[in-house]
Amino acid sequence: VVHIWRAVHQTRHVGRVAHVGPDVVRFDLDNARFPQVDVLRAQLPAAFDGRLVMLDLRAWKAGQARPEADVVRLLGEEGDVEDETDALLAQGGCAGAGGFPPECLAGLPAAGMDAAAAGADRRDLRGRFVLSIDPPSARDLDDALSCEPVDDSVAAGRTFRVGVHIADVAHFVAPGTALDAEARRRAATVYLVQRAVPMLPPQLSERLCSLNTHGDKATMSVEWLMDDEGRILEEWMGPAVVRNRAALAYPDAQAILDAPPDTLVPDPAPAGLGALPAGALEKACVSVRRLWMLAERLRARRQRNGGFCNAEPDVRFTVDASDGGDAPDVSWRLAEVSTANWLVEEFMVLANVRVMRKCFRFCPAFSLARCHPAPDAKGLAAAAAALAALDLPADLATARGMAATMNALRDHPLAAAIGGMTQRCLRQARYTCAGAEKVEELCHTGLNVDLYCHFTSPIRRYADLVVHRVLRYALAAEKAYRAKKRTGLSGSGVRVTGGDVGDAAKRLLLPEAALREVAEHCNRRAQAAREAERASKAMFYTLWLKGTPLGQERRVATLIVIRQDTFTVRVDGLGADVDIPHDPAAGGQRWVARNIVHGDLDTLKIQWARPHPNACRLLTQWEAVLAQPAGSKRLRFTIRLLPPAAETE
Numbered sequence: 001v002v003h004i005w006r007a008v009h010q011t012r013h014v015g016r017v018a019h020v021g022p023d024v025v026r027f028d029l030d031n032a033r034f035p036q037v038d039v040l041r042a043q044l045p046a047a048f049d050g051r052l053v054m055l056d057l058r059a060w061k062a063g064q065a066r067p068e069a070d071v072v073r074l075l076g077e078e079g080d081v082e083d084e085t086d087a088l089l090a091q092g093g094c095a096g097a098g099g100f101p102p103e104c105l106a107g108l109p110a111a112g113m114d115a116a117a118a119g120a121d122r123r124d125l126r127g128r129f130v131l132s133i134d135p136p137s138a139r140d141l142d143d144a145l146s147c148e149p150v151d152d153s154v155a156a157g158r159t160f161r162v163g164v165h166i167a168d169v170a171h172f173v174a175p176g177t178a179l180d181a182e183a184r185r186r187a188a189t190v191y192l193v194q195r196a197v198p199m200l201p202p203q204l205s206e207r208l209c210s211l212n213t214h215g216d217k218a219t220m221s222v223e224w225l226m227d228d229e230g231r232i233l234e235e236w237m238g239p240a241v242v243r244n245r246a247a248l249a250y251p252d253a254q255a256i257l258d259a260p261p262d263t264l265v266p267d268p269a270p271a272g273l274g275a276l277p278a279g280a281l282e283k284a285c286v287s288v289r290r291l292w293m294l295a296e297r298l299r300a301r302r303q304r305n306g307g308f309c310n311a312e313p314d315v316r317f318t319v320d321a322s323d324g325g326d327a328p329d330v331s332w333r334l335a336e337v338s339t340a341n342w343l344v345e346e347f348m349v350l351a352n353v354r355v356m357r358k359c360f361r362f363c364p365a366f367s368l369a370r371c372h373p374a375p376d377a378k379g380l381a382a383a384a385a386a387l388a389a390l391d392l393p394a395d396l397a398t399a400r401g402m403a404a405t406m407n408a409l410r411d412h413p414l415a416a417a418i419g420g421m422t423q424r425c426l427r428q429a430r431y432t433c434a435g436a437e438k439v440e441e442l443c444h445t446g447l448n449v450d451l452y453c454h455f456t457s458p459i460r461r462y463a464d465l466v467v468h469r470v471l472r473y474a475l476a477a478e479k480a481y482r483a484k485k486r487t488g489l490s491g492s493g494v495r496v497t498g499g500d501v502g503d504a505a506k507r508l509l510l511p512e513a514a515l516r517e518v519a520e521h522c523n524r525r526a527q528a529a530r531e532a533e534r535a536s537k538a539m540f541y542t543l544w545l546k547g548t549p550l551g552q553e554r555r556v557a558t559l560i561v562i563r564q565d566t567f568t569v570r571v572d573g574l575g576a577d578v579d580i581p582h583d584p585a586a587g588g589q590r591w592v593a594r595n596i597v598h599g600d601l602d603t604l605k606i607q608w609a610r611p612h613p614n615a616c617r618l619l620t621q622w623e624a625v626l627a628q629p630a631g632s633k634r635l636r637f638t639i640r641l642l643p644p645a646a647e648t649e
Contacts, residue, residue: 010031010093011056011057012054012055012056012057012072012090012093013029013030013031013034013037013054013055013057013069013091014029014030014031014052014053014054014055014075014087014088014090014091015027015028015029015030015037015039015052015053015054015055015069016028016030016052016053016078016634017048017049017050017051017053018036020041020049021041022041023040023041023042024038024039024040024041025038025039025040025041025044025048026038026039026066027039027053027055027069029055030087030088030091031091032581034057035066035067036066037055037057037066037067037068037069038064038066038067038068038069039053039055039068039069039070039071043070043071044071045074048074050077050078050079050633051074051075051076051077051078052074052075052076052077052078052083052084052087053071053072053073053074053075054071054072054073054074054075054090055069055070055071055072056069056070056071056072057069058070075087075090078633078634079633079634079635081194081327081328081539081543081635084539084634084635085192085194085195085536085539088532088535088536088539089190089192089197089532091535092190092528092529092531092532092535093528094186094190094197094525094528094529094532095185095186100182100201101178101182103178104178104179104182104201105179105201105203106178108172108179108201108203108204108208109172109208121239122218122238122239122240122241123221123236123238123239123240123241124240124241125146125163125165125219125221125223125240125241125242126216126241126242126243128146128148128161128163128242129146129148129245129246129280129283129284129287130144130145130146130163130165130211130242130243130244130245131144131145131146131244131245131246131247131248131284131287131288132144132145132211132212132244132246132247132248133145133248133249133250133252133253133288133340133343133344134247134248134249134250135249135250136249136250136251136272138249139205139206139210139212140189140198140205140206140209140210140459140460141167141210141211141212141244141247141459142166142167142210142211142456142457142458142459142460143164143165143166143167143211143344143348143456143457144164144165144211144219144242144244145162145163145164145165145287145291145344145347146161146162146163146165146242146287147160147161147162147163147287147290147291147294148160148161148287149161149290150225158227158228159225159226159227159228159233160225160226160227160228160290160294161223161224161225161226162223162224162226162291162294162347163221163222163223163224164221164222164223164347164348164350164351164456165211165217165219165220165221165240165242166219166220166221166222166351166455166456166457166458166468167209167210167211167217167218167219167458167459168209168217168218168219168220168239168458168468169200169204169209169458169459169464169465169468170220170458170465170468170469170472170508171218171239172204172208172209172218173200173204173465175469175507175508179200179201183199183200183462183465184462184518184521186198186199186462186525187199187461187462187463187521187522187524187525187526188460188461188462188522188525188526188529189205189459189460189461189529190528190529190532190533191529191533192532192533192536193317193319193536193537193539193540194317194319194328194536194540198460199459199460199461199462200459200460204459205459205460209458209459210459211242211244212244212247213243213244213245213246213247215243216241216242216243217241217242217243217244218239218240218241219239219240219241219242220237220238220239220240220455220468220471220472221236221237221238221239221240221242222235222236222237222351222354222355223235223236223237224236226294228293228294228297229297230294230295230297230298230301232354235354237354237355237358237471237475238475239472245280245283245284246276246280246281246283246284247272248272248273248284248288249270249272250338250340250341251270251272251340252270252272252273253288253340253343254338254339254340255269255270255273256273256284256285256288256289257288257289257292257339257340257343259285264282264285264286265281265282265285266285269281273285288340288343291343291347292339292343295342295343295346295347298346298347298350299342299346302346302349302447302448303403303407304400305400305448306398306399306400306401306402306403306448307399307403307446307447307448307449308399308402308403308406308426308445308446308447308448309342309403309406309407311337311341311342311345312337312416312419312420312423312575313334313335313336313337313416313575314334314335314337314575315332315333315334315335315537315541315574315575315576316332316333316334316335317330317331317332317537317540317544318330318331318332318333319540327543327546327547328543329547330540330543330544330547331544332540332541332544334573334574334575348456349447351455351456352370352452352453352454352455352456353447353449353451353452355453355455355467355471356369356370356451356452356453356455356467357451358471358474358475358478359434359453359467359470359471359474360434360442360451361474361478362473362474362475362477362478362481362496363470363473363474363477363509364434364435365434365435365512366433366434366435366470366473366509366510366512366515367433367434367435367453367467367470368431368432368433368434368453368463368466368467368470368515368518368519369431369432369433369434369437369442369451369452369453370429370430370431370444370452370453370454370463371429371430371431371432371437371441371442371443371444371452372426372427372429372430372443372444372445372446372447372452373427373430373441373445374427374445375425375426375427375445376425376426376427379424379425379561380396380397380402380422380425381396382562382602382618383396383421383422383425383618384396384397385618386421386617386618386619387405387418387619389617390414390619392409392412392418393405393408393409396422396425399445399446399448400448402422403448405422406418406419406422414558414619416570416572416575417558417560417570417572417619418619420560420568420570420577421560421561421570421618421619424560424561424568424577426445426446427445428527429444429446430519430523431454431463431518431519431520431522431523431526432516432519433512433515433516433519435512435515436512436516453467454467455467455468455471461522461526462518462522462525463518463519463522466510466515466518469508469509470508470509472505472508473501473505473506473508473509476501476502476505477496477500477501477505480496480500480501481494481496484496484500534576535636537576538576538635538636538637539635539636541574541576541637542628542635542636542637543635545626545627545628545637546628551627551628552625552626552627553625553626553627554623554624554625554626555571555572555573555574555623555624555626556571556572556573556621556622556623556624557569557570557571557572557578557621557622557623557624557639557641558570558572558619558620558621559604559616559617559618559619559620559621559622560577560618560619561618562602562603562604562618565581565582566579566580566581566582567579567580567582567604568580569622569624569639569641571624571626571639578639580639580641602617602618603615603616603617604616604617604620606641606643608643608644614643614644622641622642622643622644623641623642624639624640624641624642625639625640625642626638626639626640627640
């Protein structure tokens with residue numbers, strides 16, 4: 001190391017008492033990448049054992065066994081669900097668990113869109129039949145869809161007017177305001193099992209911006225004229241006003257798609273559909289089927305072009321705290337991704353692609369891209385070798401080959417583990433300032449598209465709000481460009497400057513240096529939100545385990561990643577990956593703390609009871625015991641792999 005340009009490691013961590021000495025208390029940190037720390041006992045109150053403590057790492061002097069830390073504050077009781085939830089949010093640096101400052105709420109309108117707002121700047125689309133499809137419990141509805149037939153006489157077949165309507169958060173959140181600064185600081189809504197920490201105040205996220213059925217709503221809309229193969233014939237983007245006529249949940253839309261073709265309305269109709277007026281119910285059913293028909297074409301074409309469509313099931317928890325006990329009753333299920341889910345996904349992906357192309361054409365230097373770097377070649381080679389060893393399709397060298405391989409293996413018993421193994425070879429997508437990157441580095445490998453952004457979720461992602469502002473500027477620049485072309489200039493001679501666009505539009509853009517900072521901040525906060533969500537699910541799974549007769553569960557675990565000091569297993573039927581350190585203390589096993597590489601296959605050597613190590617390749621399976629450690633209050637389960645039968649004889 002020659003020079004540390006900027007220290008980005010976290011210094012504040014949640015600690016749990018590990019050992020109490022006369023003068024010094026040793027703490028374990030929730031971040032397992034950090035060692036134990038020492039805290040002077042004088043900094044702690046008299047009753048601190050069993051408490052969660054926020055600590056600030058101070059120094060790790062030469063010759064000291066452990067770093068020193070100072071007490072920042074006490075967080076709550078170890079083992080208490082809500083206190084543990086506060087702790088995992090604090091560990092991730094997730095801002096805003098305590099609410100919004102009063103200055104952020106000042107000046108917010110009492111009502112949403114006024115009908116008079118549909119003027120020259122905002123297209124009136126209230127005549128469209130607009131519907132939304134969201135999770136059953138969702139209140140922050142970012143997006144809605146519309147689909148209406150246009151003309152049956154086109155030679156290529158029928159044509160449709162398809163709309164993707166996204167909440168116009170930028171209409172309510174102006175740059176430079178206290179609310180904008182707070183939204184930027186939070187950067188993303190954090191979704192936990194039993195609560196959410198919103199990026200925007202509920203007055204906005206659940207009322208004014210949310211595309212619910214309560215009145216007219218301001219949107220940034222994208223409309224296409226499409227043929228029945230999903231090919232775009234015409235396109236329009238801009239601010240609009242819509243009215244959501246049918247707020248459907250995913251099960252409602254799925255019931256429509258599962259109904260017999262000759263049945264207009266599912267019978268019996270789910271509760272969500274039964275609440276709609278008769279006319280709206282029939283229109284909703286017709287619209288959902290039209291959207292599905294087009295989405296099916298879009299998805300097939302995206303897969304043929306090498307787009308990666310490996311949606312994994314999600315764990316859904318049901319929490320019942322009505323009995324007033326110390327811990328809630330918890331149940332869970334694995335929710336498969338339904339047709340209704342990918343129906344919505346296809347139109348959101350298409351809108352993101354088209355908006356980024358518009359922004360990049362008219363505002364390339366100040367656009368916020370979502371890029372997905374090329375996958376880890378070594379990891380893909382190891383994964384391909386593991387598949388080949390099992391005589392399975394193993395073309396992972398290209399995006400198209402990867403998509404074909406995953407599609408061919410989707411019904412295989414190891415499909416979930418193979419998907420996890422392959423996903424771990426893909427690098428994390430990230431936000432970046434388009435003007436600071438080479439054009440070829442802006443591609444999104446997973447989708448196999450040259451340009452991509454996040455536009456469709458501005459209520460819960462600050463990056464999308466930035467893109468909305470850039471799109472406003474790009475639309476103004478496009479308007480100025482077309483006006484200049486009408487003056488007789490050739491296309492190559494037309495230049496649009498800030499003066500042509502206007503001061504109001506220019507104020508929507510961030511300078512390049514500020515945009516780079518926002519991109520990196522959004523990347524960090526997105527990662528923290530993902531980690532908090534995983535930790536929340538692990539906590540509630542541990543609560544469920546505690547309620548089982550034996551306090552533990554046996555499941556199959558499949559090896560999907562091998563690293564220098566850890567390896568990862570996919571737990572069958574749980575939808576979770578668990579990282580296991582090579583450390584001898586992990587689960588009572590004794591691990592060989594290194595990788596042995598044979599050709600393209602990483603081989604993990606595990607020392608069981610016998611003197612000779614057991615060589616385990618990727619996709620090796622074990623029986624595993626999942627349980628909360630005996631005597632521990634911490635709501636985090638551990639996994640213990642059981643040796644093969646031959647090792648226990």
